[in-house]
Amino acid sequence: xxxxxxxxxxxxxxxxxxxxxxxxxxxxxxxxxxxxxxxxxxxxxxxxxxxxxxxxxxxxxxxxxxxxxxxxxxxxxxxxxxxxxxxxxxxxxxxxxxxxxxxxxxxxxxxxxxxxxxxxxxxxxxxxxxxxxxxxxxxxxxxxxxxxxxxxxxxxxxxxxxxxxxxxxxxxxxxxxxxxxxxxxxxxxxxxxxxxxxxxxxxxxxxxxxxxxxxxxxxxxxxxxxxxxxxxxxxxxxxxxxxxxxxxxxxxxxxxxxxxxxxxxxxxxxxxxxxxxxxxxxxxxxxxxxxxxxxxxxxxxxxxxxxxxxxxxxxxxxxxxxxxxxxxxxxxxxxxxxxxxxxxxxxxxxxxxxxxxxxxxxxxxxxxxxxxxxxxxxxxxxxxxxxxxxxxxxxxxxxxxxxxxx
Numbered sequence: 001x002x003x004x005x006x007x008x009x010x011x012x013x014x015x016x017x018x019x020x021x022x023x024x025x026x027x028x029x030x031x032x033x034x035x036x037x038x039x040x041x042x043x044x045x046x047x048x049x050x051x052x053x054x055x056x057x058x059x060x061x062x063x064x065x066x067x068x069x070x071x072x073x074x075x076x077x078x079x080x081x082x083x084x085x086x087x088x089x090x091x092x093x094x095x096x097x098x099x100x101x102x103x104x105x106x107x108x109x110x111x112x113x114x115x116x117x118x119x120x121x122x123x124x125x126x127x128x129x130x131x132x133x134x135x136x137x138x139x140x141x142x143x144x145x146x147x148x149x150x151x152x153x154x155x156x157x158x159x160x161x162x163x164x165x166x167x168x169x170x171x172x173x174x175x176x177x178x179x180x181x182x183x184x185x186x187x188x189x190x191x192x193x194x195x196x197x198x199x200x201x202x203x204x205x206x207x208x209x210x211x212x213x214x215x216x217x218x219x220x221x222x223x224x225x226x227x228x229x230x231x232x233x234x235x236x237x238x239x240x241x242x243x244x245x246x247x248x249x250x251x252x253x254x255x256x257x258x259x260x261x262x263x264x265x266x267x268x269x270x271x272x273x274x275x276x277x278x279x280x281x282x283x284x285x286x287x288x289x290x291x292x293x294x295x296x297x298x299x300x301x302x303x304x305x306x307x308x309x310x311x312x313x314x315x316x317x318x319x320x321x322x323x324x325x326x327x328x329x330x331x332x333x334x335x336x337x338x339x340x341x342x343x344x345x346x347x348x349x350x351x352x353x354x355x356x357x358x359x360x361x362x363x364x365x366x367x368x369x370x371x372x373x374x375x376x377x378x379x380x381x382x383x384x385x386x387x388x389x390x391x392x393x394x395x396x397x398x399x400x401x402x403x404x405x406x
Contacts, residue, residue, distance in 0.1 A: 064092075066091075066097070067091055067360070067406055068405075069087040069088060069096060069403065070084055070085065070111050070406075071369070071376065071397050072108045072110055072402030072404070073109070073397070073399045073402075074109060075105075079398055080398050081397070081399060082101050082103055083101045083103040083104060084101065084105050084111065085098070085398075085400075086100040086101060087395070087397075089367075089378065093391065094365050094378040094380060094392065095391070095392065102134055102139050102141070105124070105134065106124045107124050107126055108123065108124065108132070110122070110154050110155055112157050112164075113404065115160075116183075119134065119142070119179075121133055121164055121185075123147075123153060124144060125169075127151070128146070129147040129148075129166075129168055130144040131145055131152060131155055133184050133185050142185070145185045145186070145188060147168050147173075147188070149171035150169075151169040151170035152167060152169065153168075153209060154169075154211060155167070156212045158213050158217075159213055160217075162178065162237070162240075163176055163189075164176070166211060167209055167222060169208060169225075170207075171206075172194045172205055172208050172227070173193040173208055174208050175188050176189050190240060190241045192222075192242050192244070194208060196227070197227050197229060197249070199226045200227060200253050200274075201252055202253060203225070203227075204226075206224050206226040207225040207226035208222055208226075209223050209225045209256070209257050210223040214261065214283065214285065215261050215265035216265055216285040219232050220242070221290065225255045228251070228252060228253065228256060229249055229256075230248045230281075232245050232248075232288035232289065234288070245288045245289075246289040248289070248291065248292050249292070250270070251277075253275055254272040254275045255272055255273040255275060256270050256273070257271050257308065257309070258308065258309045258310060259271075260309075260310045262334065266282065266337075266338060266339075267339055269319055270292060270310075271308065271309060271321060276298055276303075276307060278295070278296050278307060278321055278330075278332075279293050280340065296343070298321055298330050299321075299328070299343050299345070300323045300325065300330070305323045305324060305325035305326040306323070307322065307323055308324050308355055308357070309322050311366070313363045313386065314359070314363040315363065316334055317334055318333060318334060318381075320357060320388070322354040322355070324354055326346065327348060327352060327353065328346040329354070329357070329368065330345075331344045332344060344386070349368050350375075350394055351377050352373035353370055355369050355400070356369045357403075363381060364380065365405065366379040367405055369397070369400040369401055370394065371400060374399055375395060375397060375400060376395045376397050376400050377395075379391060
């Protein structure tokens with residue numbers, strides 16, 4: 001939370017740095033050219049110096065010219081940013097260049113883009129949680145709306161472009177806001193608190209950590225760390241209301257944090273923050289039911305590593321998990337059409353506490369936002385082997401907790 005005390009997820013990020021293949025059982029892109037140059041605030045300094053020339057494969061597939069990169073931070077944290085960081089990246093070299101800041105957006109710890117590419121949305125992770133819309137053409141803040149809960153930590157836009165989905169970590173609830181033709185947000189149409197099942201071991205209540213739409217668009221899924229549950233809802237496309245249709249329970253005390261679907265749409269991968277594991281899940285588009293498979297290794301050994309987020313390459317062949325305590329990225333081979341993950345290795349993230357990871361739209365670059373070191377590491381992704389190669393010195397970005405490459 002931004003004021004009135006730290007949420008557990010913020011506290012984890014401020015700890016001292018020294019605290020430092022299973023098969024599923026039978027039954028779990030953006031448009032636009034770079035935004036115009038910013039003149040409202042001074043640019044964040046720093047740029048990458050590539051270690052080696054990109055492969056011919058990468059050069060042939062990468063789009064030409066700089067691409068936009070938006071950066072989330074905590075404005076209320078010591079040494080934090082002043083708003084949403086603005087940058088560009090070179091899709092061939094991975095070099096990042098700061099271009100400014102969108103100010104007047106408090107604690108924008110997670111970002112999402114409208115499918116039309118014209119509007120950016122941010123959570124405002126504070127006790128009195130809100131979500132904010134920003135028009136990218138002129139960087140105008142279109143206003144904020146209450147999420148009805150505390151410490152919103154994740155948001156996403158429904159594929160229809162009509163609804164914004166957000167998760168309130170502090171109060172364990174999920175919210176829906178309408179999006180009008182201008183990209184601005186209307187008053188909240190629904191708010192659901194995860195009042196059952198009871199909190200898992202060591203948890204004092206529900207903690208909604210993510211709210212996303214399934215690839216088929218039929219359901220929306222909420223991941224709750226506090227109740228060790230993934231909830232599936234149907235979203236009324238006209239009223240913006242939620243109707244629960246299924247629940248999937250993890251192992252007690254797993255602390256599920258982040259779910260990512262395989263491009264095929266039938267499987268998904270769940271990162272469990274508390275017990276340091278990842279699980280393959282089967283998804284039934286007809287019912288929305290998620291079936292969570294056995295927990296698997298994160299490649300970090302013993303101890304707590306706080307797995308943060310998992311991403312899957314566009315071709316569906318590889319997955320990468322950010323391990324915060326271990327300061328690494330675990331690389332998995334995706335097998336059996338998405339039904340199996342096989343751990344290949346871990347790669348140092350070249351930063352401290354990788355809070356969030358994201359792939360460029362073409363899948364040739366991976367960005368890791370390192371909260372404690374205040375940096376964004378960029379890696380080249382080999383399409384054939386899935387191997388990661390650091391693209392130079394990490395880019396300096398205050399309390400970097402989210403990177404959104406377009």
